[in-house]
Structure formats: C-alpha cells, structure tokens
Amino acid sequence: MDNIAGSKPTLTWAVHISVVALVLLWLFPTIGLFVSSFRTADQISSSGWWKALFPTEQNMTLRTAAPETQVQEGDLWVIEGNLFEEENSDATIATWGTSSRDLSAYQPGDTAEDDGMRLTVEADGAYRLTSGTEMEGRRGERVFVVAETPPDFTLANYRQVLLSGDSTDSMSKAFFNTLTVTIPATIIPIVIAAFAAYALAWMDFPGRALLIAFVVGLLVVPLQLALIPLLKLHLGIGIGKGYLGTWLAHTGFGLPLAIYLLRNYMVGLPRDIIENARVDGATDFQIFTKIILPLSFPALASFAIFQFLWTWNDLLVAKVFLIDATGQTTVMTNQIVELLGTRGGNWEILATAAFVSIAMPLLVFFAMQKYLVRGLLAGSVK
Template identity: 75%
Template sequence: MDNIAGHKSGLTWAVHLSVAFLVILWLFPTMGLFVSSFRTADQISSSGWWKALFPTEQNIVIRGASPSEQVQVDGMYVIEGSVFDSRASGDIAHWGTSSREIDAYKPGEVVEMRDGSTITLNEDGTYRMENAAEFEGSRGQRIFFTATTPPEFTLDNYEFMLFDERNSEGMSKAFFSTLTVTIPATVIPILIAAFAAYALAWMEFPGRAILIACVVGLLVVPLQLALIPLLKFHNNIGIGKGYLGVWLAHTGFGLPLAIYLLRNYMVGLPRDIIENAKVDGATDFQIFVKIILPLSFPALASFAIFQFLWTWNDLLVAMVFLIDSSGQTTVMTKQIVEMLGTRGGDWEILATAAFISMAVPIAVFFAMQRYLVRGLLAGSVK
C-alpha cells in the first residue's frame, strides 16, 4: 500500500522530517545571532533572544546626576533626572538605594537618606532628590530598581562595529581584508582546475590514470600536514607574510576537490558535441572555452560555493600565511577571536560581529544554491 500513487512511504516521511529537523537546527543559532545583534546589552543579559518581542523585567543599577547639576528651587537644592536614557522607557516595579534591598520601596515613595536629603523614584523612571543643604561630592547617588521594559531594537551595534572611527576592533577593515583574500582564492583554483579537469576528461596522454588517482588521493590528505613545509617554502621565496602567500595556499588546498568535481562533470558531457567540434576544425582551447565552460557552469558554481565558504570562514590558513602585526590584513575570523578576549562579556557586540561575518556567505549560498546539487550529482548517473 505504501507504493500506491498518491501515498508516501514511511521512509519518504522520515527523510522529510530529518531534513526539516536539520534546517531548524541550522536556523536556530543563526536567528539567535541575528536577533541578538539588534538588542541592547541590558536586554541580552535579562532574557533570551526568543523573548525579544515581549516586555522583559530587568534589574538595573544607575547613578543619578552628579551634584554639579543641582539647582536651587524655593530654598531647596534639587537634582532631577530619569533612570532611562532618551531612547529607553519602562515601568518601575520597585526600587532601592542598596544592592541588598533592591525591592525596599515602591514607585513614588519618598525616602529619607542619612544626610537628611530625600529621594523619590516615580513609576515612569523620573527621580527627584531634595536637600536643605547643598549636595556634596563628585558622584551621583546609586539607584537600584526593577523595571519592565518594552522590546527595544537598535542599529547602534552595527554602527559601532562598521563605522565608528573610535572602535579599533571595527569589522569594516577586516571585512575588506576578508574579501581581498576570498575572491582571488576562489577564482584562481577554478581557473587552474578547469583546464586540468578538461585535460583529464577529454585529452589522451600517458599517465592520465595515475594523475587521476593522485588527485583522488590528495582529497584525503589533511591540510595541517602541509602547513609547516609550505610556510617554510613561502618564507624562502619571500611570500610568506602577505596576500599572495595565502592565495597560493588556498589554491593548493582547494585544487584536488576542484579538479575531481569538474572532471566528473565534464566526463558526463555528450561526447558527440566534442567530436563534432573537432571534425569542424576546433582546437582543444576553442572547445574548452566555447563548449565545455558554458556547459560546466553548474559544476563551476557548486565548487565556487564550497571554496568561497571555506576561505571566508577560514582561520587556520589566515593565521599561518597572513601575518600582520599592524592589523591591516586581519581577516574577520581572526578579528572575532581577538574580540572574544577583549569583549568576552559584550554579547551584543560579539553577536553583531558574528552575523556580519555570516551575512556574505549566506547571501552567496542562497544566490547559487540551485547549482549546488546539480554540480555535486554530476557524473553520478549515466
């Protein structure tokens, strides 16, 4: 009965549910980073990102205005202000003047301090301090309170990370450095691998089978084995601390997969087209440029996705081959690692930096994902 038209087998449903589970599992942290990148530090510390659309209750401590801002009204010295800044708002549930008794007073209650002054905090967050004598000192009174604040989203995190000149850890410079690494490291191996794949697929020459076997063997060699020898070689020829060195490193590490993928695709192309072009007098280069490359676009695009994502998210190769103490060539992955040490508690900044680094790969993947399956399945069936 499972195979009757219109009915799906249990295995089909299992596959669909598994795919849906994996998609949700991937989207969950991505959505978390995206939402958190628009939240303030107080909201992130008080509630999870899934509560971002709902009011939250926060325990907050602020310092009131300093005595230098006091004014004299009807013979009394007065300090007024609000515990919320110009953008934030909320309702005060209870408040206090000590961290041990944060819920000691209700909104609107007048409290007498030890120095004879009085202070009151209203439900809307405004406060008023009065004293018959002049307030002294350089720091304002600390106020502890619990407030229910509405949802708040801000672009300040992105402005700080991308455009604030005072931020030495900004991502704008690292963003362009990553593009400088990624684009050539994606294009160069595609160009080399396309020529090699055509030769291995359609040109007859001694040792072709051995070369194909070597390419397959290189697929399983971990790149960590080649890092030190390759770095020594780069240093000996003078390209070990710049973009050229990291481009060539990524090219060498990406070529085996590129050649294997493109060769399998080109082998599956109709032989009659190639033979007819040769009969008409076309050279191998003309066949490659005018016939093979246009027909191989799905495979080229699928490898471009893999190579772009790998080089964009790479940390190891960049740290080994792109050494720069001035920070001019620091890539985004290294910048985020450094921020974990300097801003380990600033979750809103870390979430913003992480999502900035994810935005371009996500856009590239969704723009070219329709070619991914076509390119990967190339050559698997006849």
C-alpha cells in the first residue's frame, strides 16, 4: 500500500523537510546580518534583528539643563527643556524615575518631589523643574527613563564602511584588492584546466591513465601541507609578497578539482561530433575551441562558482602569500579580522562589513546557480 499511485513515500517528505531546514539555517543568519547592517548601535545592543520593525525599549540616563539656565518666576526658580537630544527626538518615555533602582516609579506627566524640588516629565521628554530656592551646581539633575524608540534604519554604516577615508573602517580598498586576487585566480585555472581536461578526455598518449590517477590523488592533498614549501619557493624566486604569488597559489590548489570536473564532463560529450569534425579536417585546437568549449560551458561555470567563492572567502592563502605591512593589498577577509580588533564593540560596523563581504559571492552564486547542478552531475550518467 506504500506504493499507491499519487502517494509520496515517507522518505520523500523527510528529504523535503531536511532541505527546508537547511535552507532556513543558512537564510536566517544572512537576513539577520543584512538587517543589522542598517541599524544603529543602540538598537543592535537593545534588541535582536527580528525586532527591527517594532519599537524598542531602552534604559537611558538623562540630565536636565545646568542650574545656570534657571530663571525666576515669582517665588520659584524654574528650569525647562527637553531631556532628549536631537538624535533621539522621536523617542517617547514609557516610565521614569529619579533613582536607577526604580525606573518605573513615575508615568509621563507625573511629578516627583525631593528636597523642595518638583520635577515633571512628559512623554516627549519635555520637563519642568522647580525649586523654592536657587539651585546650585554645575550639572543638571539625573533622570532615569525607559524610552521607546521607533524603528530606525540608516545608510550611515555603509557610508562609513564604503566611503569613509579612514583606512581602519573603509572596505572599499579591500573590496578592489579582493577582486584583483579573485578574478585572475578564477580565470587562470579554468584556462589551464580546460586544455588539460580535453587532452585527458580525447587525446591518446602514453601515461594518460597515470596522469588521471595522479590528478585524482591530488584532490585529497591538504592545502595546509603545501603552504610552507610553496611559500619558500615563491620567496626564492621573488614572487612571495604580491598578487602574482597569490594567483599561482590559488591556481595550483584549484587545478586538481578543475581538471577532474571538466574531464568528467568532456568525456561524456558525444563522440560522433568530435569524430565528424576530425573527418572534416579540424585540428585538435579547432575542435577544442569551437566544439568542446561551447558544449562545456555548464561545467566551466560550475567550477567558476566554486573557485570564485573559495578565493573570495579565503583568508589563509592571503595571509601567507599576500604579505603587506602597509595594508595596500589587504583583502576583505583580513580587513574584517582587523576590524574585530579595532571595532570589536561596534556591531553595526562589523555587520555592514561582513555583509559587504558576502554580497559579491551571493550575486555570483544566484547569477550562475542554474549551471552548478548541471556541471556537478556531468559524466555521472550516460
């Protein structure tokens, strides 16, 4: 009865639920980072990103104006004003008090009396402080309030991160440095791997099987195992402190997967097309450029996604091979690490910098994701 037409096995529902759960686990942090990048520091510290569309409560310690601003009205000395500064003018007071131990002692409009002084505070922050004797001191009276602030979204975080001239916060230079590393480090291994994959798939020469086995074996070699020897080699030939050494390092580490992926795709292409081209007098280079490459675009795009995401999010290779004490070649991942040290408490800056860092990979992935599955499944079935 489990295989009745129109019914779905239990395993199918389990797979669907698992996929939805994985998507949500990936999506929620991304949305949270995006929303937090538009919030102010006070709102981030007072409530989670899921409350961004609702008013938030904040405990504030405010002061009345200094006694030097008091005026005499009959027998009373009076100080009037507003507790909120200009940037908090939209906030409203829910409760207030004259002691930090009891912030809900009074409601807006109530009057507190203490040592001959009377203080009345309204919901919009307007207050009136009166005393029968002249008030003394350099600072105003403290008022502890619980204020409700409306949702507030700002572009100031992005202006600080992208357009600021401060080298500590600015990600613009690091953004272009990352592009300088990523684009060549994606194109170079694709070009080399495409030629190698065609040779391993359609050209007969001695040792081809051994080369294929060698490429498969390189897939399991840990990246960390080759870092120090490769760095010594780069330093020995003078390319260990710049973009060239980083490009070659990414190329070397990405080539095994690229060759394996492209070779599996190319070997599954129809043999008749290639044989007919050879009968018509086409050379291997013409077959490769005019037939194989256009037909292999899904596999090329699939590897391009992997390589781009890897090099964009890489920190280890950039730390080892892109040595620069002046910060002129700092990539975005390294810039975020530095922000954690200098801006560890500024969550709005960190959230904005992190989202700027993942925005480009997200754009590339969604633009080319339709080729990802086609490229990964290439050669799996006949």
